[in-house]
Amino acid sequence: MGRSPCCEKEAGLKKGPWTPEEDQKLLAYIEQHGHGCWRSLPTKAGLRRCGKSCRLRWTNYLRPDIKRGKFTLQEEQTIIQLHALLGNRWSAIATHLPKRTDNEIKNYWNTHLKKRLARMGIDPVTHKPRVDADADVAAGGGAAGGGARSRAAAHLSHTAQWESARLEAEARLAREAKLRALASPPPATAALSGVDSPTSTLSFSESALFGAGSAAPDIHGAARAAAVQAVQSSYGEACQEHHFGGATAETSFAGAGTLAGVLLDCSVTGADQRFAERTEACSGELQGEDDDDKGYWNSILNMVNSSMSSSSSSLTSEVVTDTEMFLPATAAAAASATPVEF
DNA sequence: AAGGAGATCAACCGCCGTATT
DNA sequence: AAATACGGCGGTTGATCTCCT
Numbered sequence: 001m002g003r004s005p006c007c008e009k010e011a012g013l014k015k016g017p018w019t020p021e022e023d024q025k026l027l028a029y030i031e032q033h034g035h036g037c038w039r040s041l042p043t044k045a046g047l048r049r050c051g052k053s054c055r056l057r058w059t060n061y062l063r064p065d066i067k068r069g070k071f072t073l074q075e076e077q078t079i080i081q082l083h084a085l086l087g088n089r090w091s092a093i094a095t096h097l098p099k100r101t102d103n104e105i106k107n108y109w110n111t112h113l114k115k116r117l118a119r120m121g122i123d124p125v126t127h128k129p130r131v132d133a134d135a136d137v138a139a140g141g142g143a144a145g146g147g148a149r150s151r152a153a154a155h156l157s158h159t160a161q162w163e164s165a166r167l168e169a170e171a172r173l174a175r176e177a178k179l180r181a182l183a184s185p186p187p188a189t190a191a192l193s194g195v196d197s198p199t200s201t202l203s204f205s206e207s208a209l210f211g212a213g214s215a216a217p218d219i220h221g222a223a224r225a226a227a228v229q230a231v232q233s234s235y236g237e238a239c240q241e242h243h244f245g246g247a248t249a250e251t252s253f254a255g256a257g258t259l260a261g262v263l264l265d266c267s268v269t270g271a272d273q274r275f276a277e278r279t280e281a282c283s284g285e286l287q288g289e290d291d292d293d294k295g296y297w298n299s300i301l302n303m304v305n306s307s308m309s310s311s312s313s314s315l316t317s318e319v320v321t322d323t324e325m326f327l328p329a330t331a332a333a334a335a336s337a338t339p340v341e342f
Numbered sequence: 343a344a345g346g347a348g349a350t351c352a353a354c355c356g357c358c359g360t361a362t363t
Numbered sequence: 364a365a366a367t368a369c370g371g372c373g374g375t376t377g378a379t380c381t382c383c384t
Binding site: 017052110111112 | 350351352353
Binding site: 344345346348349350351352353355356357358359360361362363 | 368
């Protein structure tokens, strides 16, 4: 593990900013041959760069499906939501922002959003109002507050576990899709078509299939089913190791899956009625959760909702707007707190 | 107009997980 | 089972840009 940097092996490799000529070479080579093995690509393409540098340049800049320029309000909202859920897992966040790279999102978070949240008095790490933390400190970190926090942390931990399981399944799905693609080579023009999500192990279209289960071509049917099964079993195991109020692994999966599933469904395909069904199906699963959890998610949603209400966006179907999407049924009722100025 | 400070972002670095040998 | 190769990820850096004095 921890092998040495690829660039160490060959001296004289160029570093630093790419020139237009280098870009052209890389672009031309990939368009013609696909990237294949990154390590051998620079030699074949006539570039004095290491493979890693080429891969980075391609994924972060040259790919034809990358959207550049200012982030929209909706994108900002999505990033904030997903960061609250996933933390600094930029590639996972990028999965839900088509045409944006993890590097770009990371940069935008560090240079814009983090500061903005901080200005609003919200801790960009915990996504909680700083006042809470102060109050807890002032109260000497009492057992009640600490307990609530740990429960909230446990809730988040479940979410993260589910997401991890999902990402694992995505990776498996992507590998299987790749194998299928190799088995039946695409036309030359398709060399660039399998990259419709900048950094995800799963392409955006595949995410959509996976999340929405909609009109998926049968070629992916088995893989999708396998992926779903993998998520279910992974999450089931996670549930057995932890709590979830005595619910079975399957129902726990449904409950927690709602949260991440909503993100997936809504960001990829727009809200659909399956979501409502699942919300109904799992309502009450998380009723043991504490008011702190409600407040936590409320604060995020309020922030998001307030900015959304001031915009003319039609994206309300694309990002989470309904408290029930995020919260356990019991928490939804408490979602009428004053919106935070964004 | 000059230059200093802060902001931005492309690119690098080092580590990790997985596949292959 | 161990070693190695590879792709991917998140954190960090440094060059460049923009704004302010």
